[in-house]
Amino acid sequence: MxxxxxxxxxxxxxxxxxxxxxxxxxxxxxxxxxxxxxxxxxxxxxxxxxxxxxxxxxxxxxxxxxxxxxxxxxxxxxxxxxxxxxxxxxxxxxxxxxxxxxxxxxxxxxxxxxxCGEWSSAFALTEPNAGSDASNIATTAVLNGDHWVLNGNKIFITNADQARLFTTIAVTDEEKRARGGVTAFIVERGMPGFSVGAADVKMGLKGSHTHELIFKDCRVPAENVIGGMPMVGQGFKTAMRVLDKGRLCMAACALGAAQKIMTLCTQRMREKRQASTARKESQAAEFMLADMATQIFAARQMLYQAAQLRDDGKQITSEASMAKIFCTEMASRVADDALQIFEEEGLFTAHQIEILLRDVRLYRIYEGTSEIQRLIVSRGLLKS
Ligand SMILES: Cc1cc2nc3c(=O)[nH]c(=O)nc-3n(C[C@H](O)[C@H](O)[C@H](O)COP(=O)(O)OP(=O)(O)OC[C@H]3O[C@@H](n4cnc5c(N)ncnc54)[C@H](O)[C@@H]3O)c2cc1C
CATH class of the missing domain: 1.10.540.10 (Acyl-CoA dehydrogenase/oxidase, N-terminal domain)
Structure with missing residues (x-):
């Protein structure tokens, strides 16, 4: 490549x-x-x-x-x-x-x-009854003169406390729903009827916040449909396209975290080796380190190739899902083995390994869970 x-x-x-x-x-x-x-x-x-x-x-x-x-x-x-x-x-x-x-x-x-970072943006798709099955969203948008009126709730929205702009996905045609009845809107903080709820208390990624969003007769100018009037009803496609690429980025996050964990383990084992002559006792840890390096190497090749395919203009829905499954699950295995290598020290709250272990666990959930990625890959195979 x-x-x-x-x-x-x-x-x-x-x-x-x-x-x-x-x-x-x-x-x-x-x-x-x-x-x-x-x-x-x-x-x-x-x-x-x-x-x-x-x-x-x-x-x-x-x-x-x-x-x-x-x-x-x-x-x-x-x-x-x-x-x-x-x-x-x-x-x-x-x-x-x-x-x-x-x-x-x-x-x-x-x-x-x-x-330039003057405005932050967020993506609002998930709802209390529509996570994995995004086509089940209940937030509605109804055209009223020169405005759309949005009603509904979104949950787990990352950066909601910082964002000034929210790419918001809502149903505009109940009959068609995901097949031509969902639209993507640009909602700006401060638009009437829009508010941000309390922050969620998460196990990881503590410095990044997710919140509920509330749309109560929220008035959004007609021109704020992403792509304008011709794109009314096409928002599900926009959302899925956004997520295809997002999955590669999540895979990269897991890869970076795994690399960091392996670096910490390597340093730790070098220090231990200098302090002790009992080499045999560390063989189990050495094998874990070798497995980390092997998996990280494989994950990197897979991710880079999927990214290159996208840059070459190829459709990468399956490849993005495969990369997300492999990299995020690999990072969890690596973090779990690292805890074994660091022994009780790694269990301490706010130890680097403990923080990374909590962070990487979340990567298997958002922008599509591992199970949903597997469905995407298998359905792609069965269809073709
Ligand atoms: C840290 C974090 C940040 C997030 N940020 C955002 C954001 O910015 N914007 C946004 O819109 N959303 C965001 N989300 C929401 C995230 O995308 C959803 O949590 C995710 O899609 C899963 O949806 P759910 O939580 O409703 O779980 P559910 O869909 O209820 O799934 C529950 C379990 O059932 C499994 N499952 C569901 N359907 C199937 C099936 N058909 N076959 C097999 N298994 C299935 C799932 O894999 C999962 O294990 C974020 C979530 C987290 C944790």
Whole structure:
């Protein structure tokens, strides 16, 4: 597989690596306990262009390819996973609908604001009775003159406390639903009838928050349909396209975390080896380390290839699901073995391994659970 990466990209990758090591990692524990990323750190992310990675250069983004983007996520997740969530939700699922299907006016207005980090964006699909089965959403949108009126609730919405723009998926035709009756809207914070509920208390990704959204006769201008009137009814396709790519990014997050866990285990075992002559006793741990390296190597090849296929213009629905299953489940196995290697020390609350173990567990759930990814892969095979 050709990896043609420009010097410009390699400079960015190195810059991000240093940023992680020198600025993010040292405050990772404080971010975990305060459950908040300090604003000066978010400003540094803005300066580096990290809020606009996949957004085209014409709209102020970095215009990275999918392969380049997953490589940056792999770097930035070699520390607390919440940092990635802060940027990745905004320039990923939050705004990709506009990049793919937005009108020229929507792109010109929203994308430069998102790319520079002035506006954060979020993606609102999940509801109390519609998670895995997204076609079951109950939020409705009814056209009333020059406005749509939205009613319903969304849950688990990442970055809802930060976002100014919410890509919101609602039913516009009860009969057709996912087959031409679902529409994607741009809802802005402050629109009448829109509010953000309390934050969820999660087991991991503590510095990244999810909230409920409430739409109560929420009035959204007619021109805020993503793609304009011709795209009314086409929002399910937009959402699924957004998620295809999102799954590669989730796979990259799991890969980065697994790499970090393996690095910590390697350091730990080197230190132990220097302190002891009893080599045989550590053979079980050595085997675990070898298995980590093997799985990480395989996961990386799979993810890079899926990303490259997308950059080559191929349909990657199955490949994205396979990469998400493999990378996220691999990261959980790696984290579990790491706890064995670190013994009781790794069990301490707010130990690096303990934090990463909690973070990677969530990757198997959001942007489609492992079970749903398996259904996508098997249905693809049975259909063809
Ligand atoms: C940290 C985090 C951040 C999130 N951020 C967002 C966000 O920004 N925007 C957003 O819209 N959503 C977000 N979500 C929601 C997330 O996408 C959903 O939690 C996920 O899709 C699963 O839906 P659910 O929780 O309703 O579980 P359910 O769909 O109720 O599933 C419960 C269990 O049943 C299994 N299951 C369901 N259907 C099937 C089936 N047909 N066959 C086999 N097994 C099945 C599932 O795999 C799962 O194990 C987030 C979730 C988390 C945890």
């Amino acid at each position: 050709p990896h043609t990466l420009s010097d410009e990209f390699e400079r960015l990758r190195l810059q991000v690596r240093h940023f992680v090591q020198e600025e993010l990692e040292p405050i990772s524990l404080a971010v975990e306990t305060r459950e908040q990323i300090p604003e000066p750190i978010v400003d540094r992310m803005r300066q580096m262009g990290l809020f606009g990675m996949p957004i085209p250069k014409a709209y102020g983004g970095l215009g990275l390819t999918t392969l380049q983007e997953v490589m940056i996520y792999e770097e930035i997740t070699q520390t607390n996973g919440c940092y990635r969530s802060r940027i990745g939700t905004s320039n990923g699922i939050g705004s990709m609908g506009i990049v793919y299907d937005g009108t020229v006016a929507q792109k010109e207005f929203y994308l430069p604001r998102i790319a």
